[in-house]
Amino acid sequence: MSVALVVGAVLAVACVLLVALPFLREPRTRDDRLGRPDELEQRRLALAEERDRALAALKELEFDHRTGKVSDEDYRELVGPLRHRAAEALRALDLRAAAQPAAEPAADEVHG
Amino acid sequence: MPDLGRAALVTSFLLLVYALVAGSYAAWKGRRRLAESAQNALIASFGATAVAAAVLLGALARHDFSFQYVADHTSRELPLGYTLTAFWGGQEGSLLLWLLVLCGYSVAAVLTARRAGRDILAWVVPTLGLVGTFFAVLLVFVASPFATQAATADGAGLNPSLQNPYMAVHPPMLYLGYVGLTIPFAFAMGALLARRTDERWIVATRRWTLAAWAFLGFGQLLGAHWAYVEIGWGGYYAWDPVENAALMPWLAATAFLHSVMIQEKRGMLKVWNVLLVVLAFCLSLFGTFLTRSGIIQSIHSFTQSSIGPWFLGFICVITAGSLALVFARLPLLRAKTRLESLVSREATFLYNNLLLVALSLTILWGVVYPILSEAVTGEAASVSKPYYNFFLHSFGLPLLLLMGIGPLVAWRRASLRALGRTFLWPLTAAIAAGVALLAAGAGSSRVGVIAYTFSVFVLASIVLEFARGTSARKALGGVGWAGAFSSLIARNRRRYGGYVVHAAIVLLAIGVAGSSAYETVREARLQKGESMSVAGDRLVFRGYETALESNHRAIRALVDVYRGGEYLGRYKPGKNQYFAEDQVSNEVSIRHDWLTGGDLFLIADQVNSDGSIDLKALQKPLVNLIWLAGFVFLGGSLIALWPDAREERRLAERYAGATVRI
Numbered sequence: 001m002s003v004a005l006v007v008g009a010v011l012a013v014a015c016v017l018l019v020a021l022p023f024l025r026e027p028r029t030r031d032d033r034l035g036r037p038d039e040l041e042q043r044r045l046a047l048a049e050e051r052d053r054a055l056a057a058l059k060e061l062e063f064d065h066r067t068g069k070v071s072d073e074d075y076r077e078l079v080g081p082l083r084h085r086a087a088e089a090l091r092a093l094d095l096r097a098a099a100q101p102a103a104e105p106a107a108d109e110v111h112g
Numbered sequence: 113m114p115d116l117g118r119a120a121l122v123t124s125f126l127l128l129v130y131a132l133v134a135g136s137y138a139a140w141k142g143r144r145r146l147a148e149s150a151q152n153a154l155i156a157s158f159g160a161t162a163v164a165a166a167v168l169l170g171a172l173a174r175h176d177f178s179f180q181y182v183a184d185h186t187s188r189e190l191p192l193g194y195t196l197t198a199f200w201g202g203q204e205g206s207l208l209l210w211l212l213v214l215c216g217y218s219v220a221a222v223l224t225a226r227r228a229g230r231d232i233l234a235w236v237v238p239t240l241g242l243v244g245t246f247f248a249v250l251l252v253f254v255a256s257p258f259a260t261q262a263a264t265a266d267g268a269g270l271n272p273s274l275q276n277p278y279m280a281v282h283p284p285m286l287y288l289g290y291v292g293l294t295i296p297f298a299f300a301m302g303a304l305l306a307r308r309t310d311e312r313w314i315v316a317t318r319r320w321t322l323a324a325w326a327f328l329g330f331g332q333l334l335g336a337h338w339a340y341v342e343i344g345w346g347g348y349y350a351w352d353p354v355e356n357a358a359l360m361p362w363l364a365a366t367a368f369l370h371s372v373m374i375q376e377k378r379g380m381l382k383v384w385n386v387l388l389v390v391l392a393f394c395l396s397l398f399g400t401f402l403t404r405s406g407i408i409q410s411i412h413s414f415t416q417s418s419i420g421p422w423f424l425g426f427i428c429v430i431t432a433g434s435l436a437l438v439f440a441r442l443p444l445l446r447a448k449t450r451l452e453s454l455v456s457r458e459a460t461f462l463y464n465n466l467l468l469v470a471l472s473l474t475i476l477w478g479v480v481y482p483i484l485s486e487a488v489t490g491e492a493a494s495v496s497k498p499y500y501n502f503f504l505h506s507f508g509l510p511l512l513l514l515m516g517i518g519p520l521v522a523w524r525r526a527s528l529r530a531l532g533r534t535f536l537w538p539l540t541a542a543i544a545a546g547v548a549l550l551a552a553g554a555g556s557s558r559v560g561v562i563a564y565t566f567s568v569f570v571l572a573s574i575v576l577e578f579a580r581g582t583s584a585r586k587a588l589g590g591v592g593w594a595g596a597f598s599s600l601i602a603r604n605r606r607r608y609g610g611y612v613v614h615a616a617i618v619l620l621a622i623g624v625a626g627s628s629a630y631e632t633v634r635e636a637r638l639q640k641g642e643s644m645s646v647a648g649d650r651l652v653f654r655g656y657e658t659a660l661e662s663n664h665r666a667i668r669a670l671v672d673v674y675r676g677g678e679y680l681g682r683y684k685p686g687k688n689q690y691f692a693e694d695q696v697s698n699e700v701s702i703r704h705d706w707l708t709g710g711d712l713f714l715i716a717d718q719v720n721s722d723g724s725i726d727l728k729a730l731q732k733p734l735v736n737l738i739w740l741a742g743f744v745f746l747g748g749s750l751i752a753l754w755p756d757a758r759e760e761r762r763l764a765e766r767y768a769g770a771t772v773r774i
Contacts, residue, residue, distance in 0.1 A: 004116035011163055015123055015156040019130065022148035034142040036231045036306075045310055048766045053377060060377075060523050066584040067577075069522040071530040078524060 040096075047093050054086035114179060117167035117258040124160035124211070125248035127153040131241030139234035139305065147234045151222055154237055157244060158215035165212050168205060168257050172196055178263040181205060187269035187692035189663035197279045198270050200287070203404050203419070204257035209284070210400065211247040213291040218244065221295045221320055227767055228299060228316035229308065236302035243294050246426050254418050269663070269692035278338035285331030286358055290396040292324025293361055296368070297393035297434075300386050304437050309382060309444045314372055315763060319753055321372075325365040326749035332358050333742040344698025346633070346713050346730045348738065351500040353479045357399030360479075363472035364392035367465045373606075374458045377523065382445040383438065384465070390434040395472070397427050402479065453525035460518040464511060471507040475500065505559055509566060512621055515614045516542075516570035519577045537576055542569035560629030567618045567625075574611050574618075581608075601751065609752025616745035619737045623709070626734030635717070635728045647731035649712055650674040656719070657684075664688040666699070669716045669725045673703060685716040685727070709736040 017024075037045065061078055064070040070078070135150030137143070168181070172195050177183040185198040185205070199205045218240040225233055251257070296317040303313035335355065336348040349355055368388035374381050405420035438445075451459060478495040485493040520534040545568035549561050578600070585603075586596035601608040636644040638653040645651070654670040668686035672679065683701040690697065703712040710733040718726035 004113055007163070008116050008119040011120060011160060012123055015127060015153075015160060018152045018156045019127070019149050021152055022145040026145060029145065032144050034138065034144045034147055034230060034234055036142065037229065042308075042310070045312075045767075049311055049379075052762065052766060053379060056377060057523065063581075063584065064522040066587065067580040068533050069520065069526065069530055071527045074522070074525065074527050074530065 044093065044096055047089050047096070051086060051089035051093060054082060054089055058082050058086060113167055113171060113176070114258040114260050117164045117171075118252075118256065120160045120164035120167065121208075121248065121251050121256070121258070124157045124164065124215070125245065125252045127157040127160060128241050128244040128248050131157065132238045132245050133241075135234070135238035135241055139231075139238060144230075147230075147237065150237045150241070151233075154215070154222060154240060154244070155219050157248075158212075158219045161208070161212045161215045164251075164258075165199075165208055168208060169196060169199060172198055175267070176263070177265075177267055178260050179257075180259040180261045181257045183261065183264050183267040185267070185270055187267040187663065189692060190267075190270055190275070191662070193277075194270055194275050194279065197274075197283075200283045201270055201274050201279070204251070204255045204259075206283070206287075206404060207247060207250050207255055207419070208257050209287055210291055211244065211251060213284075213287050214240070214244055214247065214294060217292055217295055217320070218298075221299075221317070225299075225316045227312060227763060228302070229306075229312050231306045232299065232302045232308055232313055232316075234302075235305040236298045239298040239301045239305075240294065243298070246422075250419055250422060254422060266692065269690065272664075272688065272690045272693055272695050272697035273342055275690075276338060276342045278334055278342070282331060282334040282338050285327050285334055289324050289326075289328025289331050289358070290361065290400060292320060292327060293365060293389075293393050293396045295320040295324065296389045300389045301434065301437065304386065304441045307441070307444060309441065311376060312767075314376065314385075318372075321365065321369065322749065322753050325362065325369060326746070326753070328358060328362045328365065329749075330742060330746055332362065333738070333745070337739055337742075340735075341700065341702065342697075344700045344715055346700075346715060346728065346732075348627075348735075351478070351497055354403050356475050356479050357402040360472045360475050361392045361395035361399055363468050363475075364388055364395055367468040367472075368392060370461045370468075371465050374461055378447075378449050378458060380447040380449055380451070380458070381462075382447060383442065386438050386445070388465075388469075390431070390438070391469070391472075394427060394431050394434075395476070397423070397430065398476075401427060455521065455531070456525045457518060457521050457523045460514055460521055464514045464518070467507045467511045467514070471503060471511070474503040474507070478503075508621075509559070509562055512563065512566045512570060512618070515617065516566065516573040519573050519611065519614075534576075538569050538572035541572040542566070544568075554630070557625075557629035560625045563621050563625040563629075567622050570614060570618045574615055577611060578608070602756075603758070605754055605756050606752045609748045609750070609754075612748030612751055613745055614748075616741040616748055619741035619744060623734050623737035623739075623741060626710075626737070627732040630733050632731040633728070634730075635726065637720070637724055637726050639722075639724045644727065644729065646712070646729040648675060649680070649729075649731070651714070651727065651729055653725055653727065654682075656686075656723070656725075661688075663692060664690045667719055668699070669719070669727065671701070671714055671727065673712065683712075683714050685714040687716060687719055704736060706736070709734045709740075711735050 058079070061070060061075065061082060065072075065075045131150045131153040134146055134153070138146035138150055168179075170176075171179040171182050172186060173192070175182065175186065175188055175195070181202060181204050182198075185202045186195045190198070200209045222233065222237065222240070225236070228236065296313075299313040299317045303309065332355075335358070339350070339355075340348040365388075368385060371381050371388060372385050375385050401420070401423035405423055451462070453459065478499055481495050482493050485491065516538060520531070520538065522530065542565050546561060546565035549555070549564055554561050554564070578597070581600045582593065582597045585591070585600045586593060591599060632647040634644055634646040636642075638644060640653060640655045643650050643652040650673070652672045652674070654672055657668050657670060659666045659668075666686060666688050668684040671683045671685065673681055673683055680703065683703055685701040686699050688697045688699055698715060701714045703714075705711065710731065713730040713732055715728040715730075716725055717728045720726065
């Protein structure tokens with residue numbers, strides 16, 4: 001019974017300490033806000049996803065063409081708009097990066 | 113020690129409530145330290161639950177019959193392995209395992225969710241806390257594994273059918289699957305609550321979803337093999353509600369794994385994907401409810417079950433809450449792109465999704481209908497094998513065909529000329545196989561011939577996909593055939609791992625079709641020295657032998673098997689009489705033919721007092737392909753799960769805001 005009591009007490013104390021740890025580590029803090037990406041960061045992320053999708057679609061199209069799943073005509077018809085989409089997303093990301101050269105990634109994006 | 117177990121569970125309950133309440137407040141108000149504190153509470157709940165689990169395991173190992181659970185599910189003569197696996201042999205232990213696995217998954221998923229974004233994670237913690245709180249409530253207030261009694265001299269023992277090595281792996285594997293589906297659900301809800309509809313939640317949960325799905329799939333195959341070798345009726349799947357309980361969420365998760373690719377590649381089906389995640393999770397809860405509430409045997413046992421109403425209430429709350437949230441976020445979930453053609457890879461995925469969900473829901477109806485009908489009319493209506501088989505054939509065969517069509521069709525759209533080129537060889541192989549099967553006399557089962565023909569089509573398309581891909585990779589130069597092949601897989605593990613899984617499903621289909629559509633069954637009462645025949649094998653009954661084991665008495669019939677005069681060996685079907693449990697189990701004897709993949713399955717249906725035996729013999733062609741499919745399935749899942757360094761770098765660049773190499 002005594003072993004159970006000791007283990008139970010240690011468990012309870014350890015749990016309380018772990019839960020309280022963020023407040024024990026930083027009893028006072030100037031910034032207790034939970035990092036949320038702002039409108040601009042969300043737009044950047046949407047563009048990055050769009051860019052990745054367009055680039056992946058281009059790769060898929062190339063591969064499907066090489067393996068015979070896409071005919072030459074279909075390839076010629078599809079590749080233009082996809083390249084255009086990828087280029088647009090890249091350009092938009094570059095413009096954004098140029099407009100904010102010193103911008104750091106949001107804290108939550110790095111550590112979250 | 114029961115006090116320690118109870119205290120640990122109460123601690124876990126309080127921590128999970130804190131993770132739910134404080135986590136929700138922190139996410140709502142945007143408080144960083146409180147969100148971290150709630151996350152720590154979730155982590156601590158794993159420790160507390162692990163202590164409770166250790167207490168129960170210790171009690172089982174010590175045969176401490178002052179624990180009611182230990183007395184109800186074990187006995188002194190029960191071998192140690194089964195004594196420990198009795199942890200999940202009863203309701204309370206199973207619920208504790210659910211909570212333990214949930215807390216473990218939660219800790220691992222939260223700590224490794226670097227890509228999720230802190231705002232999403234802040235809502236994931238209370239969502240996981242909510243699910244954990246529900247199970248902790250059951251364990252603390254309704255069905256405690258730490259209820260005590262005056263210690264008895266011996267326990268009631270473990271159900272004989274649970275005294276099988278599969279007991280050690282099948283239930284934990286299923287639980288890893290069931291519970292694992294909580295993770296994509298929590299992240300999907302977290303993303304919706306945080307008003308984030310980008311792909312972060314999908315990226316963060318991709319591996320967890322795949323792992324849960326693989327566990328659930330492999331767990332079901334283990335269960336099927338367990339039923340095959342242990343239950344003693346000659347089959348492996350009986351459309352039993354408990355079996356269906358695991359199949360339904362697996363089908364929904366399979367649909368999600370396919371449709372999520374369309375969201376990743378085309379930005380479409382966001383609403384559908386969230387709904388599938390909700391469906392898969394609710395079905396996993398429903399599966400646990402079916403297995404644990406006792407509602408299956410009779411609607412009246414519902415009132416006797418202490419946890420049934422709780423489960424039902426929780427499922428209703430989760431379903432209503434999730435749907436309300438999805439509805440509230442509909443404007444954010446609108447897709448900007450549309451399906452370009454009905455003949456495209458994404459269209460085949462869509463058809464596959466509709467069929468998978470339709471199959472899942474028809475099975476659900478088959479499970480629910482008897483319960484509803486008994487509740488309404490007072491009479492139990494049964495939904496039996498023909499109902500399930502009809503829908504399995506109606507939806508399963510087109511699904512099988514789609515597995516072959518999908519890889520051959522290009523993304524976006526495919527022209528007739530390209531389709532003609534890619535379909536030529538698989539179609540030729542399938543037609544040739546169909547004609548050969550009919551010529552060989554397999555036409556006795558139309559479904560069997562269709563299944564085999566489709567299977568050949570799928571296998572041919574998979575082989576072709578690997579061959580064409582390797583050839584295209586090699587044409588880029590710099591590598592040989594082997595290098596091109598491994599590079600092909602390494603560059604797209606999910607796709608080629610998926611094809612291996614498709615090959616496993618084909619093996620499964622061939623095994624199921626062969627062992628059910630072309631099965632031969634014979635039954636006879638034999639006196640000593642008499643014989644019977646089954647599909648070319650002659651079985652001679654030579655008498656009985658008995659043996660006394662630690663917890664049972666075994667009686668075995670001695671059956672010599674001959675084929676065309678050649679002696680194939682002696683097989684010993686029989687029965688075990690368990691002392692503590694006062695139960696008799698069927699012990700089957702199986703002759704595996706590794707060359708043909710078939711089994712000769714022997715059941716001693718009745719051991720008669722006059723020395724005769726009622727022997728049932730089944731020839732099950734190709735049944736071993738089902739078990740082989742399990743290993744292929746596992747291999748394919750591992751390929752798809754294996755980390756891809758190139759993909760990791762790409763995601764790191766995307767979420768860190770750095771530029772990406774083209």
